[in-house]
Amino acid sequence: MSRSVEGGLTISAVAARTGLSVPVLRAWEQRHGFPTPARLEGGHRRYDDEDVARIQRVLDERRAGRSLEAAIDIARRSPEVVHAPPDARLDGTIHAGLRRRRPDLDVHILSRRTMLAISHAIEDEALAMADRPTITGAFQTVEAYERALPRWRELARSGASTVVFADFPRSRTHRGVHQVKIPAGAPLTREWAVVCDAPRSAAVLAGWERADGRFEAVWTVEPEVVRLATDIGRHLAATHAPRLAVEPSPTTLPDATDGLRRATAVTNRVLAYLDRG
């Protein structure tokens, strides 16, 4: 667990947080050239958080029956997550936090109507799968939250943990929902986000409202991004409402192999909503 003066992680620190043994880390490097940590002058390895994230990815793929070689190949190609320390000014919203760490995500300009369709699609999918999702929502105003309330009551009932942001008069936990008050003028006043983090129904939509009323948004079902969004939401809740006992993020990552089904399912729900309205 010790961090060296130079800021890198020792091999035993990486072993501890990945569950691998020290010899395995060395064997992987020798046999597959992965990971390739920095070296001190004396030859000692120093890993960074990026290495750890990629190792976790390898372990996910191995659990899904992939050979070590194939899993490493996939982890190597997976986009880089920027590990920056949380910064209240830079990560004021889920959207901003995602974009800062995942510059590869495509951003889309979406109308309010489309935002609503995607939000409903994600919520429906979570309700349909009923796999105890960890739910996060950013609503701008209490009125917006109240319009969503019937659905969100149901979500909270079926879910493991629910956090919502809006301009509540004060932060509190009500009927199992952690309501976080957005301070006046905070970036969160412009955020519209829905995050569902569960093994079989993971999806995230996060956007901010521009002056013209349209939204700059990202959405995806990638497990790593969904988890990142959940983490950012937890962090924001802890910042703005430190006294709420918000549960930590789930320990297991959503199922990557199920992503195709989820993406198609969510999309079809979105299309149905847009086509109907």
Added chain:
Amino acid sequence: MSRSVEGGLTISAVAARTGLSVPVLRAWEQRHGFPTPARLEGGHRRYDDEDVARIQRVLDERRAGRSLEAAIDIARRSPEVVHAPPDARLDGTIHAGLRRRRPDLDVHILSRRTMLAISHAIEDEALAMADRPTITGAFQTVEAYERALPRWRELARSGASTVVFADFPRSRTHRGVHQVKIPAGAPLTREWAVVCDAPRSAAVLAGWERADGRFEAVWTVEPEVVRLATDIGRHLAATHAPRLAVEPSPTTLPDATDGLRRATAVTNRVLAYLDRG
């Protein structure tokens, strides 16, 4: 290659068409219980086309670095493809052929506007990936085809093979595009379909127009379904224009592991079109 009187495939026939050896087929069955062919009274195995399709799926997953056990698990869970002989009356359109063989596909009622958005999204993705797609399109009328012509010229240039159905005056191959004349009154006069079959940009949309002007449609990026749609398209072309020298379907299946990226990419393109219009 020999089919027995009972209609099943012998072990050597299956070996020949999958590329596996006969001992391997027996070893898989003994060690993993897959496949489990029917047995003649004397104990000889008899496989069916479904077994062959699932074996192909296992081989795809193995190529993607999956262990034999994991690959078999996936193939076991993959939905059944109904192997029915092609029937001109029942498979008069790509949509009908897909639904007959894949009853598990979700059907959606979509407006003309949404159909157009999905079609454009699939075409854009094929152009963006530029991985020599095999393209199939059903346009109802020559006017509809002509509206799409600029895009489809470009698709045909970048693609390996292009087939389009419309009420052309006659079937012919023009500038590398196989134009198939739809006979008056054929079910194809109501079909709207776009199929892009390529390793990294596979997707299919297939719908038929109802009396109210809306479409009953399926869309997906699943490799097996895309390939099925291409096959049905080839078969329809051969039926309606036997003299055109239409190339056979590609030999390699689209990349299953890339499905998530494709699904998200196509969806985002669809949303962009819908939001814009």
Added chain:
DNA sequence: TTGCTCCTCACGTCACGTGAGGTGGC
């Protein structure tokens, strides 16, 4: 009948984690 298929037993190779054993930097 010929050639195919049945079965069991066993082997060979490769992937991958683990451990020993002696060394030097942190």
Added chain:
DNA sequence: TTGCTCCTCACGTCACGTGAGGTGGC
């Protein structure tokens, strides 16, 4: 100094394909 890390060499197990060897149904 203590404990950690370095390295190489090697082993053990498991997954998986292949082959032999004798048999009986197609």
